[in-house]
Amino acid sequence: MNTVASTVDIHRSADRRHLRYGWLDAHHSFPMAGNFDLQEHAHGLLMAHNEDTVFAGEGFDTHPHEDMEIVTWVLSGSLVHQDSAGHSGLVRPGLAQRMGAGSGILHSERNDSIRAGGERVTDPVHLVQMWVPPNESGLAPEYQELDVTDELASGRLVAVASGLKRHSGDAAIGIRNRHTAFYAARLEAGQTVTAPEAPFVHVFVARGEVHMEGSGTLHQGDAVRMTSTGGQRISAIDSAEVLIWEMHAGFARDATITP
Numbered sequence: 001m002n003t004v005a006s007t008v009d010i011h012r013s014a015d016r017r018h019l020r021y022g023w024l025d026a027h028h029s030f031p032m033a034g035n036f037d038l039q040e041h042a043h044g045l046l047m048a049h050n051e052d053t054v055f056a057g058e059g060f061d062t063h064p065h066e067d068m069e070i071v072t073w074v075l076s077g078s079l080v081h082q083d084s085a086g087h088s089g090l091v092r093p094g095l096a097q098r099m100g101a102g103s104g105i106l107h108s109e110r111n112d113s114i115r116a117g118g119e120r121v122t123d124p125v126h127l128v129q130m131w132v133p134p135n136e137s138g139l140a141p142e143y144q145e146l147d148v149t150d151e152l153a154s155g156r157l158v159a160v161a162s163g164l165k166r167h168s169g170d171a172a173i174g175i176r177n178r179h180t181a182f183y184a185a186r187l188e189a190g191q192t193v194t195a196p197e198a199p200f201v202h203v204f205v206a207r208g209e210v211h212m213e214g215s216g217t218l219h220q221g222d223a224v225r226m227t228s229t230g231g232q233r234i235s236a237i238d239s240a241e242v243l244i245w246e247m248h249a250g251f252a253r254d255a256t257i258t259p
Contacts, residue, residue, distance in 0.1 A: 006228040008214055013221025016051075023058035027051040029204075029223055038131075043225045044200025044247035045180050048131035051206075051221065054079070056122045059110025065101035067137045069175050070129065071161050071182055072097040072109075073243060075206055077125030083107035087143035091127075094149030096160045096184075098173050100134065100142035128206060128243060134176040135163075144173040152186040157193040157244065160184050164246070179249035187236035197230030200247035208240025 016027040029049035030041045038047040078092040084106040091097045111125045151158045159172040162181035185193045203224040210218050213232040
């Protein structure tokens, strides 16, 4: 088993790459646009972590993906998904979406600007989309949704999507990577959760402000990338939402720990 030094790196919201395309306001925690090697810039297995605001009537037209597990988490508004495997869904806050691109899939994601009955909505949709690789290439495409609204009301860290063996009996939707899990927590002021201990952990403040042991105050859009550590308490300063990835493997450049 290879080991890597324990590190805690704080990445501020303002240091992310900011892209604005008129209908899209995007912040990328890892390089995405252009000719970038996603593995080279990953933290553990997390290759993409994009915070997007998509304006009404707009969205990502049909485009391809292959051999990627894609988790989408909506913070406000709603997002319409359609893909070439016949799946469709309406993703809203509290309902997680996971698409396994597998051997190849085409899909579109658009702001749900028209409701049943013809009502037009002008609100943007604000979302976070995250990518990790599957353990195997060429798998059949998959699509899952999971509503964890009730679980989030508890103020605890909720396992939303996971490939870890210990979550096999939980309600979490699957990820076809046995080394990773994705969690979310909605916290009121004073509520606390604890970051998992793992070779690689990524903590992201999606909303509000929190205090994290050893890292101080984190604001909306801030992230902490941890290597060979964990167990830090994360306490809400005000109403907050926190997204966490636990990863027990990474790419070769990380001198990874692979069970």
